[in-house]
Amino acid sequence: MSLRCLFVVSITESKLLFYRIFPTVEKRWKNEHPNFANLCLPNDQELLDPLLNELGILNPNIFQITRDSCQKKLQAPLFWIPFSFNPQIFWPVIVVECHQNRLLCGVPYLDQNLQPSGNQQSMCVARSCDVVIVLELLSKLVHLIQLTPSKMADQLNRTIQQWLPFGRASGYQQLELRSLPPASQKTMWLRSRPKIELQIKEEVRMIASNLSVKADAYGTIYLTVDPDAECNNNIKLELGFSKLPGIPSALFHPSALAQWEKAVCHINIQQLQEKTFPLCHYSFPLEMPPIQPVLKIRIGELGKVSIFIQLHLGATTRNTLNRLEVRLPMPTGNRIARILTATSLGLVSLIKDGTQLLWNLGAFASSSSNAKLKDDLTLNVDVVMEKLEASLVNTHALIMFTSVVSVSGAHLSLLQPTEFKLVSTSELKSSTYRVWNQDAEEIV
Secondary structure (H helix, E strand, O other): OOEEEEEEEEOOOOEEEEEEEOHHHHHHHHHHOHHHOOOOOOOOHHHHHHHHHHOOOOOOOOOOHHHHOOOOOOEOOEEEEEEOOEEEEEEEEEEEEEOOOEEEEEEEOOOEOOOOOOOHHHOOEOOOHHHHHHHHHHHHHHHHHOOOHHHHHHHHHHHHHHHOOOOOOOOHHHHHHHOOOOOOOEEOOOOOOOEEEEEEEEEEEEEEOOOOEEEEEEEEEEEEEOOOOOOOOOEEEEEEEOOOOOOOEEEEOOOEEEEEEOOEEEEEEOOOOOOEEEEEEEEEEOOOOOEEEEEEEEEOOOOEEEEEEEEEEOHHHHHHEEEEEEEEEOOOOOEEEEEEEEEEOOEEEEEOOOOEEEEEOHHHHOOOOHHHOOOEEEEEEEEEEEEOOOOOOOOEEEEEEEEOOOOOOEEEEEOOOOOOEEEEEEEEEEEEEEEEOOOOOOOO
């Protein structure tokens, strides 16, 4: 294993903090690769711009076929960087991402079977085991990269002088170096910017009867920033609710300054003291619940009971459900002996010793099966009661569901370009979502 070059890059400042070429290794590599004899490893901007561009840090929003194509064969943490003066010729580098937005990079001694007129896809590595050895070596040096630039350069020079004087550890030096515990680091497997992750979680409550339907929803937006990311500037977000006619009642985190302009809220997070926190809580009434249920119960002779349940699903709800079930708990003292007949989509069963009837539509509510769900789902089931000590008139059913789309249409976006990438997810679930028997005399 040999190193042709070792250097450290500051991503935020876009400059080299440390650069060291090993002349002996470089001369030997050129002797064995005569086609590259006139090429020298780049320095300064000739190194930085192609490197940061290949890693996706520079120009991340511009599609480049040589970098972003699906046909490209990734070999991370080994990257092939084109020379700025000739993009058909490449040099290899192993990249380790460190704290403080710094990159520790090493150019390994690799046999490149590539003519100067070739292309990147034809490039092959004859001794891939050297990549693993160099990666292990870099992991031993990560703890030095967190120091101030002057101390880091001094410590790296001392380490190189002691263990890698000619770009290669040998004998007792190699054994001593390998015995050092590796520092925690993450290799740059993905070319991505640090993320701001937003989780929109909403819950819906509803009570429906033959007299009225009351429904409301409440939600929380959680903000999470990559633990290793540094945020030196304000984060400005725009929050909107596309499915609401007005502005919901909202309470924001103390670090966020919020200002409403019509139906849009501008949020300015000035001091990011926590990496994860609830950005805001909000609530609003619902005129149209996502699922509109109907429950009818008829008592027959000899303990026979007929139960009818209907669920009306909106188009958005039907296509985004990933869980759906209905539970019909029996009043205290009542118990179902068995199910006589059941006509429905899904599975109907007895649970909790016959004190609850379960209608499970989970198999049809998954994202791959949503097309099988109709606007109206109905259940007709006849059961025989083992015990009927209390009236079934005031019975209610509980609807339990989850969805990947919020009922409010909450969405956020960055108001200005930043070093962060915004990733947002939504989750909707039922809280207390019940429907009473249409013949109920008293709603509790």
